[in-house]
Amino acid sequence: MTVENEIELTAISGRRSTFEGDPRPGDTLPSMKDSPAVEAGSTMTMTPGLEASRDQLQLQENEEHSIEVLPPVDGGRQAWLFLLGATYMEMLIWGLPFSIGILHVYWTNTLFEGEGASAITLAATLQTGLLYMSCAFFGPMFAALPRWTKTLQVAGLVIGSASVIASAFVTKPWHLIVTIGIFYPMSCACYFPCATLLFEWWHASRGFASGMMYAGTGAGGTIFPFLMQGLLQRFGYKAAMVSLGVGYVVTGLVALIPIKRRIPLSRYDQDGISRIRPRIDWAFSKRKALYLGIMVIGMTSLGNFVPSLWLPSYVDDLGLNKPNGVALVAILNAATALGNGLLGWLSDRMSLRSTILISCVGSAAACAFLWGFGKNSGVLVTFAIIFGLLGPSFSAVWSKIIHLVSKDDPAVTALTFSIFAFVRGVGNMSSGPISESLLKYDTMRGVIGAYGYKNYGILLIYTSITILTGGAAGLFFNKIRDV
Known part of the structure; x- marks a missing residue:
């Protein structure tokens, strides 16, 4: 040679x-x-x-x-620093969407009292939905331009920070649609590579690592509502949003430092210019795991967002103050942070089908029985904990499904994650209008517990059925190679 x-x-x-x-x-x-x-x-x-x-x-x-x-895989200083930075980035990017309820109340009752209620609601809805759905745009971009990963992450962080600061100076309700609703979701570019590059740093303990990373979302949902409420009460709206935006860009840039590739990109010299032209193996589009994953994630997403959306209203209708709706959602989000680690750990030690069943059956049962028959604080707190542990934390199982589809091909991993995130975004945006329509029909008046209280019963049945349907689709993973 x-x-x-x-x-x-x-x-x-x-x-x-x-x-x-x-x-x-x-x-x-x-x-x-x-x-x-x-x-x-x-x-x-x-x-x-x-x-x-x-x-x-x-x-x-x-x-x-x-x-x-x-560098070593499944451990070592660089792998743990990557996981720490990725976890913080999840908490940072998703903290504001999880505290949007606090801002929604302020925008509606104080900043724009008596006007633009529909525009304000649309801005809040777009923020979370587009944050998921924009992955369909960034997935192919990161797959085609892997050398620009860090640049795109910094650009997404700056745009997200600028949108938060700009929202401090809005004068019309529709301004919130532009700033918070449309531009803030561009921060998706920050967290997207965290989920895909994790496949290079973690293998045998990938489920645990992805669970810990997604636990940052639950941590953000626990911390940010109280942080936002405290900033608004002490400093006022403008100072709160400006300080939050500055904190985003400063701490985010620090967190991005350890988020890098473990495996260097191949270099091909063409006409004196170093380029890379990744080849995508489109065979992944024919794999059953892709479509099973879409079915499972799509159906569970239609139901998993309902409790965090309507539980505060249910508590207010009951007249409960300890805990109130905000505290109850914070408990649910805190349980989600723990649940991501739990389901990720289980996915490393159990079959994919078993992990999906534990998540779906457990969360659907909690919704049907604990919330369904709960009319006091103790039962509702128990529901928030169990549902948080098993329901929204389902994203910790994604890494195993993505592995079945992508076979650890970096470009296919990015595309698969973008598809799954887009489907989750569709479920998130659809669950609001669907659940609102269901609440209009008082079909179970007089039944025990929440089933007979102000139309919540049909909503609980819808939530339980959609999550169980996702679990049933997960049973078919046993017929394909899932290890």
């Missing part, structure tokens, strides 16, 4: 070195001419059939390419 032979990283084409830094005994190692950078300290073993002359060895030593060992 001559020095003109090209070397191709098996980390990218064969995925073996995604989890291994050194070559296996007996592997044939081509020469280093035109090779991409690998990481430092790697031990290179020549097979008996590959003998290099002294001149060839000297030429290899003079190569400008550095040779490095890939």
Whole structure:
């Protein structure tokens, strides 16, 4: 073999070195001419059939390419720093959408009292829905432009921060649609690579790692409502939004530092310009796991957002003050933070079908029985804890489904995640109008508990059925290879 032979990283084409830094005994190692950078300290073993002359060895030593060992997978300082930064980014980006109820009340009752109620509601709805659905735009972009990942993340963070600051100076309700409703979801560019690059840093403990990362969403939903309420009461609306926007960009830039690739991109020199043209294996679009994942995520998303949307109204209608609606949703979100870690840990140790069933059956049963027959604080707090542990935390199971679809191909991983996030966004935006329509029909008056109280009964049945339907679709994962 001559020095003109090209070397191709098996980390990218064969995925073996995604989890291994050194070559296996007996592997044939081509020469280093035109090779991409690998990481430092790697031990290179020549097979008996590959003998290099002294001149060839000297030429290899003079190569400008550095040779490095890939950082360890499933642990090590860099892997844990990546997970810490990704978790904080989840908390930062999703904290505001989870506290939007506090802002919605302020916009409606104080800032724009008596006007623009529909525009304000639309802005709040668009923020969360588009934050999910914009993944359909950013997924293909990150897959096609992997070298621009960090630049796009910083741009998304700056746009999101600017939209928060701009919302402090709105003078018309429709201004909120533009700032909070449309531009803030561009911050999706910050957290999207966190979910996809995690596949490079974690393998055997991927479910646990993804659960911990998504726990940041629950943590944001627990912290931000009280943070936002405190800022509004102490400093006023403008100061609260400006300080929040500045805090976004400053802390976000710090969190982005450890969020990087574990495996270096291949480099191909074309006309003196270093480029990369990733090839997408479109065979993933024919895999059953993709469509089962869409069905499971779509159906569960139609139901999982209902409790956080209507539980505060139910508590207010009952006249309960301890805890009130805001505190109850905060409890649910705190349980979601723990639930993500729990379901992620279970997905590493159980079959995918079993993990889906635990999540769907448990959350649907909690909705049907605990909320369904709950008319006091104790039962509703218990419901918030159990539902939070098993319902909204279903996203921790995504990593295993995505693995079945993408086979750890980086470009396909990004596309698959974008598809699933888009489906979840559709479920999120659809659950509001559907549930509002169901509340108009008083079909269960006189029944025990919430089933007979102001039309909530039909809403609970809808929530339980959609989540159970998602669990039933998950049963079919047993018929395909899910490990």
